[in-house]
Amino acid sequence: MSILSLFSKGAALPRPKPGQSPILFVSNSRYLLESTVSVTGFVTAILVNVLFPQVAEIETKVYQIGGLELTANLAYRIVLSGIVLLYAGLSVFSFFDPARKEKFLSRVPFRFASGLALALWDILGTKLQWLPMPFFPGPSRIIEAFLLEGGFIFQNTLYSLRLFTVGFASGVAFGVGTGILIGWFPKIYYWVFPVLKITGVIPAVAWMPFALTLFPTPFSAAAFLIVICAWFPVAFLTAQGIASTPRTLFEVARTLGAKTPYLVFHVAIPHATPQIFTGISTANGFAFTTLVMSEMMGQPGGLGYYINASKVWSAYYKVFAAILVMAILFSAIMKVIGAIQGRVLRWQKGVVR
Template identity: 30%
Template sequence: MKRLISLKYVIVSILILIAIWQFAFTISDYSEALFPSPLMALQALVEMIADGTLIASIGASMYRFVIGYGLSVVIAVFLGLILGSLPRVFNYVNPTLQLLRPISPTAWMPFVVLLFGIGDLPAIVIIFIAAFFPVLLSTVSAVSKIDDIYFRVSDNFGIKQPALMWKVILPAAFPQIANAIHLALGSAWIFLVAGEMVGAQSGLGYQIIDARNNIRADILLATILVIGLIGLLLDFLIGLAEKRILKAWGGES
């Protein structure tokens, strides 16, 4: 599992990004209305915090993300553990998974909106799809690669299903599953924003579209920065959770 990013590196990296942004603004011939400076974006951020729109947008987006991503991970890991333990069944299921996996979640968006309309559900479905296949297939792969010695020892101690699944298979496969969960987090967060641009009337993705329609590039860039910072925070939190689980199961500390 990858190491958690040091706060020092995060701060320095963000400062470098802001410096490049300011330099580009200084030498650019674009109007400030189209390409605002970091200070203008910061002022827009303060404005959104003051009028409550930013908090409302973050709340709406996080609600959809937690439900969509959480359900996707739980269901994908559960099915992956079962299919990984039943390779003959997986051989029949795998072709269908490989057919659906390369389809971009945004390709499903028009169909999802037609089925469920505008609101929370389309974005939740898109998040679910974005995270589901990577976690499912990685879980199946992780289970299939477990050393046979785990099963021989379990058999000697009389450990049978379902205890075998939760006490042996899941802990042994978890490091690879954790990597997939980590990667799926970024994908799900990206497609949340994309889904909100089409199928929602609130949230950070909708706020970007609204700022574009009102020619408020300062709000648009401020919202993009907030999306990136939240993604970074989510990545850190899930990395911390994975590290503690691995430590509890005797993995890397």
């Protein structure tokens, strides 16, 4: 049952204008109503923050940001208002495209529940402080971390991005190259694949003592760990994709005069591309985990370093702020990988569900 039914049951929709299709009119009316429901949860969170009385005693600080005086609660309301405007804009943007409209409507219940969850969290964590403090601060307290030291968080985010980019890109390139060699050449498979299976199951962090000894800087040591954890899934799935290429494809290509380089780059690799992207997506999660753990153990910067430093001072609202940045970064990286995959594998549209 749609969330719309909770609000519109028993209520009559407006009548269509003369000459307008009744089916199209009802569809548009439902879309507008469900789009309103999509932001209602976040509007509720704003109202709760404004109207619910502050029972627990808290220290209110005023921060100067770009000439504006902001408190943590005011900054929180601004963030919520930005989310409301974002989803309202997406609603208008999706209105004229059936596919985007369907995708937008599919997330309405989640957005509505997210707003209500924020409202409840605000009551329990900020207004009443019934949650264990300082381990579970309210959402406005987490926003305050960005007001207090947003520049420092941004610097650590850039450090993490630089380290992740170097390690992940190198790991993917190394993994694809290794997988092609293993999947195509039987002799390389004989000698390298057992090593891949043995070393691949070892957590990358276990190599940290050796990495810190072998590499001259903590940055290069952490990049090596990310390369190791990204290399295994990409190489393994690439090798499987290359080795599972049907022989008939090679026979047809050879009949047309194709040589070995053509068979590798125009037959085997395109066939293995879906599995390569599966390996890249899997490696992304492993690499991000290794990134954070390596930054907690000897790096001079990064979000993991920021979490470790904040934990020492029991500033758990800063820990949650770093976790929020990590979640946004990871989602953005997955979005980029998905966009590249959709572009490269556009031939699958309509073929693969």
